[in-house]
Amino acid sequence: MGKIPAFLRSSTIPVSQIIKTPQSQSHQSSKSFPPSNFIQNRKPKSVKPLKPSLNPNSSSPPLVPITFPNLSEAKSFINSLISNPNIPLDIQFYNSIIHSFSSIATLDDAFSLFTHMLKTLPSFSPDRSTFHILITHSCISKTHDSVLTGVSRAVDYMASQGFPPDPVTVDIAVRGICLSRHEDAAAKLVTELHDKYSVTPDNYTFNFLVKHLCKNRSMSMVYGVIDELEKLVGLKPDLITYTILIDNVCNNKNLREATRLLSELNEKGFKPDCYVYNTIMKGYCSLNLGNEMIKVFKTMKEVGVEPDLYSYNTVIFGLSKSGRVKDARKYLDVMAEMGHFPDAVTYTSLMNGMCREGDALGALRLLGEMEAKRCSPNECTYNTLLHGLCKSRLLDKGKELFETMKEGGVKLESASYATFLRALCREGRVAEAYEVFDYAVESKSVTDVSAYSTLESTLKWLKKAREQGLSVC
Structure with a gap:
């Protein structure tokens, strides 16, 4: 259904004033329109970077440690810190120097400056976080081989200084490489670090990698990486892993594969939660397969997984979308009995289905029922109704609803605006x-x-x- 905007305040005009004598209706279908988001782009003002003071008699440390990529100038700046008594000696200050220089210089120069600081500054004692800065910046590369070489070099250098990589190190490296869109290199790095340093990432890191693989790679490659990491590293998929996989195949409308993954999940001893079932129902809903969606809903209840509000909203939306509004309305009472009271999403879904069937006046009456139960309509609710009234040629009702929207400061969506006009x-x-x-x-x-x-x-x-x-x- 898409993201619903924040609730808007109810109309100051009672719905009973809008609902009058029914007019002739045209049974034209009403479409579902997602709410619009409007973003104002503003051009940021250009700010001239501050060059740090190299004067050893300066009364305060530089605001920006290093803003130039030249290695010789950076070393001169480091030399100026030796005799400056006002320079802080904490690790945060030194880390900020390395971070600022690494972000604008080459990886070789960053290593050179790091080595120079070790030799020149007696007070500089790097910790694990210092080396993680180098690892983070070594992840920024355009090719698979260069990013893998850079990260491996940073990790080896870290280990040579007495800090062997731990799961946090692997997590930082994997996330950085994935953000550079080299997920295959990240998977290879996990294997290399496990073989060389006997370090294994946790499932959070593993699932982050799987999520990015699903986003940017084929499913065959995703399954291949999962199998390889399970054999070579011992990383096994958990419930979160399967949830990520199911969500991805459902988004690609491959419900057969989603069903297979659900069976595999059960075979491996995991109990699917509500989110997994909701994801599959959403997939069937997108394909207008209402019967299959209901089967999943019933299966969820049979295995002891209690549906949540999103589950009921998905069922109501799916049935309404497929022309089964009467069936959808039955779930209003069911969800209330289970302690999940209908919200704006629930009512808007029903209104959309009723408008599709040409019952725009019925949808308008449902708005009155919604407000009577103190459920505030939102922007999508009003626009769905306005579009439905116009399609049914109930223009006077649409005009009155429009006045209600103006009173409440409700914005028009582009589709309802065009239809109304x-x-x-x-x-x-x-x-x-x-x-x-x-x-x-x-x-x-x-x-x-x-x-x-x-x-x-x-x-x-x-x-x-x-x-x-x-x-x-």
């Missing part, structure tokens, strides 16, 4: 169409370009229809 123009109510246009622009519901282009195309259609003597009502 065209419906008004089709009925010859151009002045009211301009009012809708003004509100859409003033409330920043849609971009100015979209608002103008929709209005322009609608008016052109209206003019052409009138010129051809066509009825627009």
Whole structure:
């Protein structure tokens, strides 16, 4: 269903004033539209980097340790710290120097500066976090071989200084390499570190790797990496691993594979939780396979997994989407009996299904029921109803609902705005169409370009229809 925006306050106009004598309805289907998010991009002001003071008599440490990638200048800066009594001697300050220089210099120069600091500064005593900085920056590379070589070099250097890698080290390296989109190199590094230093990552690291592999690699490669790490390192998939795999195949609409993974999960002694079943139901819902979705829901209850609010919302949305609104409404009472009270998502799903069936007035009455139970409608609720009313040619009701939305400061979504605008123009109510246009622009519901282009195309259609003597009502 997508992410639902924050609840908006209820309308100040009672729904009973909107629901009047039913008008003729057109059984045209209403579509489901996700809420729009509007982000204002702002160009940040350019800030000139501060160059650290190399004056040993400076009264305070530099604000930015190093802002230049030149190794000789960086070494000169380190030399200036020796005679400066105001320089802090804690490890955080020295780590900030290494971090700032490593982020702008080459890996070779970062190692050179690190070695120079060891020789020059008696107070510099690196700890494990210092070497982790080098490992983090060694993960930034464009090729598989170079990133693996760089990280291995940093880990070996760390071990030579008396800090053999531990699971935290492996986690930092794996996460850094995955963020550079070299997941295959991360998997290879896990094997190398296990063979060389007998260190094994925990399941958090393993599952992070699996998640990134699912995101950027084929499933055949994901399964291959999982099998290899289980044989060579001893890392075994857990419930979280299977959840990640099931979620990925469901998103790719491969429900057969999701069912196979669910069986494999059970065979290995794991009990699927509510999230796993919800994920599979969501997958069937996206394919409009309501019967299969209900089977999963019933299986979940049979094995003793209690459905949550998301489970019921998924069932109601899936049934409503597939034209089974009556069946969907039955679950309102069921979920209430189980202590899960319907929310805005629940009611909006039902309204969407009713509008699809041409029962926009029934959806409007459901809005009254929703408010009576003190469940606040949200932006998606209002826009779903407005779109449904316009599609059913209940324009007066739509206009009253629009006034309600204005009172509550509810924004129009692009689809409901376009549908409403065209419906008004089709009925010859151009002045009211301009009012809708003004509100859409003033409330920043849609971009100015979209608002103008929709209005322009609608008016052109209206003019052409009138010129051809066509009825627009």
